[in-house]
Amino acid sequence: xxxxxxxxxxxxxxxxxxxxxxxxxxxxxxxxxxxxxxxxxxxxxxxxxxxxxxxxxxxxxxxxxxxxxxxxxxxxxxxxxxxxxxxxxxxxxxxxxxxxxxxxxxxxxxxxxxxxxxxxxxxxxxxxxxxxxxxxxxxxxxxxxxxxxxxxxxxxxxxxxxxxxxxxxxxxxxxxxxxxxxxxxxxxxxxxxxxxxxxxxxx
Amino acid sequence: xxxxxxxxxxxxxxxxxxxxxxxxxxxxxxxxxxxxxxxxxxxxxxxxxxxxxxxxxxxxxxxxxxxxxxxxxxxxxxxxxxxxxxxxxxxxxxxxxxxxxxxxxxxxxxxxxxxxxxxxxxxxxxxxxxxxxxxxxxxxxxxxxxxxxxxxxxxxxxxxxxxxxxxxxxxxxxxxxxxxxxxxxxxxxxxxxxxxxxxxxxxxxxxxxxxxxxxxxxxxxxxxxxxxxxxxxxxxxxxxxxxxxxxxxxxxxxxxxxxxxxxxxxxxxxxxxxxxxxxxxxxxxxxxxxxxxxxxxxxxxxxxxxxxxxxxxxxxxxxxxxxxxxxxxxxxxxxxxxxxxxxxxxxxxxxxxxxxxxxxxxxxxxxxxxxxxxxxxxxxxxxxxxxxxxxxxxxxxxxxxxxxxxxxxxxxxxxxxxxxxxxxxxxxxxxxxxxxxxxxxxxxxxxxxxxxxxxxxxxxxxxxxxxxxx
Numbered sequence: 001x002x003x004x005x006x007x008x009x010x011x012x013x014x015x016x017x018x019x020x021x022x023x024x025x026x027x028x029x030x031x032x033x034x035x036x037x038x039x040x041x042x043x044x045x046x047x048x049x050x051x052x053x054x055x056x057x058x059x060x061x062x063x064x065x066x067x068x069x070x071x072x073x074x075x076x077x078x079x080x081x082x083x084x085x086x087x088x089x090x091x092x093x094x095x096x097x098x099x100x101x102x103x104x105x106x107x108x109x110x111x112x113x114x115x116x117x118x119x120x121x122x123x124x125x126x127x128x129x130x131x132x133x134x135x136x137x138x139x140x141x142x143x144x145x146x147x148x149x150x151x152x153x154x155x156x157x158x159x160x161x162x163x164x165x166x167x168x169x170x171x172x173x174x175x176x177x178x179x180x181x182x183x184x185x186x187x188x189x190x191x192x193x194x195x196x197x198x199x200x201x202x203x
Numbered sequence: 204x205x206x207x208x209x210x211x212x213x214x215x216x217x218x219x220x221x222x223x224x225x226x227x228x229x230x231x232x233x234x235x236x237x238x239x240x241x242x243x244x245x246x247x248x249x250x251x252x253x254x255x256x257x258x259x260x261x262x263x264x265x266x267x268x269x270x271x272x273x274x275x276x277x278x279x280x281x282x283x284x285x286x287x288x289x290x291x292x293x294x295x296x297x298x299x300x301x302x303x304x305x306x307x308x309x310x311x312x313x314x315x316x317x318x319x320x321x322x323x324x325x326x327x328x329x330x331x332x333x334x335x336x337x338x339x340x341x342x343x344x345x346x347x348x349x350x351x352x353x354x355x356x357x358x359x360x361x362x363x364x365x366x367x368x369x370x371x372x373x374x375x376x377x378x379x380x381x382x383x384x385x386x387x388x389x390x391x392x393x394x395x396x397x398x399x400x401x402x403x404x405x406x407x408x409x410x411x412x413x414x415x416x417x418x419x420x421x422x423x424x425x426x427x428x429x430x431x432x433x434x435x436x437x438x439x440x441x442x443x444x445x446x447x448x449x450x451x452x453x454x455x456x457x458x459x460x461x462x463x464x465x466x467x468x469x470x471x472x473x474x475x476x477x478x479x480x481x482x483x484x485x486x487x488x489x490x491x492x493x494x495x496x497x498x499x500x501x502x503x504x505x506x507x508x509x510x511x512x513x514x515x516x517x518x519x520x521x522x523x524x525x526x527x528x529x530x531x532x533x534x535x536x537x538x539x540x541x542x543x544x545x546x547x548x549x550x551x552x553x554x555x556x557x558x559x560x561x562x563x564x565x566x567x568x569x570x571x572x573x574x575x576x577x578x579x580x581x582x583x584x585x586x587x588x589x590x591x592x593x594x595x596x597x598x599x600x601x602x603x604x605x606x607x608x609x610x611x612x613x614x615x616x617x618x619x620x621x622x623x624x625x626x627x628x629x630x631x632x633x634x635x636x637x638x639x640x641x642x643x644x645x646x647x648x649x650x651x652x653x654x655x656x657x658x659x660x661x662x663x664x665x666x667x668x669x670x671x672x673x
Contacts, residue, residue, distance in 0.1 A: 054649060055649050055651050056606065056651065056671050056673055057604075057606070057647075057651035057652055057653060057671030057672060057673050058649075058650060058651055058652075058673070059652070059672070059673065060673055061605040061606070061673035062605065062672070062673065065605070076556070077556060083606075084606065085606035085607060085608055085609075085670070085671065085673075086575065086587070086606065086607045086608070086609060087575060087605065087606070087607075088575070088583075088587065088603060088604060088605055088606065088607040088670065089575045089576055089577040089586075089587045090577050090583075090586050090587065090600065090603040091602075091603040091604055091605045091607075092577070092605070093577050093597060094602070094603060095605075099574065099575060099576060099577060099595075100574060100576065100595070102574055102575070103572050103573075103574055104572070104573050104574065104575065104589075105563065105567075105571055105572060106570075106571055106572075106573065107567050107571060111566075111567055114566070115563055115567065115571075118559060118562055118563060119559065119563075122555055122556075122558070122559040123555055124555040124556035124558070124559045125556070125559075176650065177646075177649065177650020177651065177652075178650065
């Protein structure tokens with residue numbers, strides 16, 4: 001009986017067992033190098049992924065385009081909460097992303113945090129992308145908890161000056177120009193490998 | 204035919220308790236002109252002190268010093284009665300309010316469907332208790348007999364044998380006969396119903412007229428007694444005036460929840476839903492604050508209605524104190540439940556998405572969501588539309604950025620590198636919106652990939668940024 005209980009405890013993703021990866025449910029990102037690195041082989045489901053960028057236009061959306069395109073084949077919508085610019089449907093069509101599944105929420109400030117939390121927790125969305133302005137660690141923790149209950153893909157885009165800040169996100173990436181991706185933090189991976197630079201120049 | 208009667212012995216008192224009076228206190232509901240106030244109903248504690256219906260207020264106050272008197276609200280009582288009828292309407296299409304304190308329904312036709320009387324009674328009682336109403340139930344072959352049975356034999360079905368016992372046991376005063384006839388019959392030494400029924404009919408008719416005979420015949424089922432069918436109202440409206448002025452909307456959440464529960468009960472008995480309802484906050488001065496709560500699809504779940512109303516309320520700045528509250532629903536479309544299919548998960552996904560959009564719209568406004576759709580136009584600004592119901596159009600074109608700027612702005616970069624281009628875009632002469640531009644894909648010094656243009660044909664000059672290849 002105790003052996004069974006121990007097995008159950010060990011299956012909990014919060015138990016850290018050295019370099020051995022815990023079972024993580026993930027959606028393949030569509031970038032072979034990145035999938036090979038990330039535990040579960042892709043973007044973690046039911047966890048917040050934080051994407052840090054120095055400026056807009058470094059390829060941060062192209063990074064997500066393959067997975068969003070695949071999700072747009074399903075019934076559930078992809079929600080973008082307060083994006084910095086207009087998500088351009090012509091480019092979506094070129095990336096095979098069905099724009100009919102995209103819902104853009106035009107809100108600002110704290111309302112955007114609230115809306116993102118609602119979308120994440122509702123379990124009605126396939127993916128939630130948000131650009132939370134000025135969010136703090138507490139706010140991020142709320143988003144992370146909402147993502148856990150909603151079991152969807154969750155992405156928060158932030159400026160890279162927040163890289164040194166502590167963050168409850170399960171995965172933190174920094175995107176450099178030319179779609180070079182640096183993994184800052186990754187649940188289920190050791191800290192040393194998290195600093196490695198993964199080049200996903202497949203696109 | 205089998206009739207059930209829901210007897211509501213203390214309807215007015217129950218209503219007063221629902222509106223906030225303390226149930227354990229001695230209080231009376233009074234009516235009548237100022238000089239001749241009389242007691243319409245008395246609470247349990249007041250009755251224990253000997254106060255009863257019809258007494259003058261002065262006499263009642265003489266019996267009990269600490270007696271609290273509140274005005275009798277006939278309209279609120281009628282509304283509660285209608286609420287009970289609407290509960291009954293869920294079990295039968297033949298429902299009637301014939302007495303001021305009872306609702307009668309025909310249950311013979313649907314008894315088997317509801318799994319027999321004990322089950323039906325249980326579920327009726329559960330709903331009545333939820334409304335906070337004291338009640339008694341009676342079942343018999345005629346409406347009148349079921350009314351007498353409710354008073355005397357709560358919850359039991361009266362069959363032929365039971366009917367004889369009921370007629371034997373019911374005192375004349377409790378038989379719902381004309382008061383004058385009761386006095387006369389009692390003067391004749393008659394005490395019980397079966398004694399009256401044993402008298403020769405011709406003599407009874409001569410002495411008491413046709414009305415008494417008619418009543419007795421309907422009671423024992425020798426004469427048809429059709430129910431005047433009650434129909435649910437076409438719209439819902441409920442509200443109250445608060446005892447004190449309220450400055451925060453949080454204080455009205457409790458009564459609001461109750462009214463929305465009533466609305467939900469009302470909707471489920473009509474088999475309808477509500478797509479839009481109106482919540483008015485009445486102020487002592489000035490116009491009432493009206494909040495419109497709208498939903499993506501007809502809804503009748505009390506909890507969800509309450510959640511949406513609360514989100515709306517959270518956003519309201521109350522300028523002057525609130526003295527009252529009103530809930531009103533006029534449009535009641537048919538309710539189509541979203542059935543969760545065993546093999547089809549999308550129905551539930553759609554359902555939860557609608558619930559989510561309702562919540563977002565309730566708090567952030569109706570215009571908060573949009574879906575940009577591709578349009579068949581060469582000009583980048585016109586190649587998309589967020590209008591609802593827009594059809595997808597497509598034109599093959601060069602690479603387009605994922606982010607589009609609402610309008611082009613000067614690119615602030617000293618030496619961008621040209622990656623590809625130019626792509627000449629020139630159209631719009633037919634609607635006076637001519638655009639002639641050479642678009643390039645550039646790389647800025649930060650490594651961003653930009654979509655920028657120069658006026659058509661120019662080799663030098665400032666770049667205008669129109670999008671990011673994010």
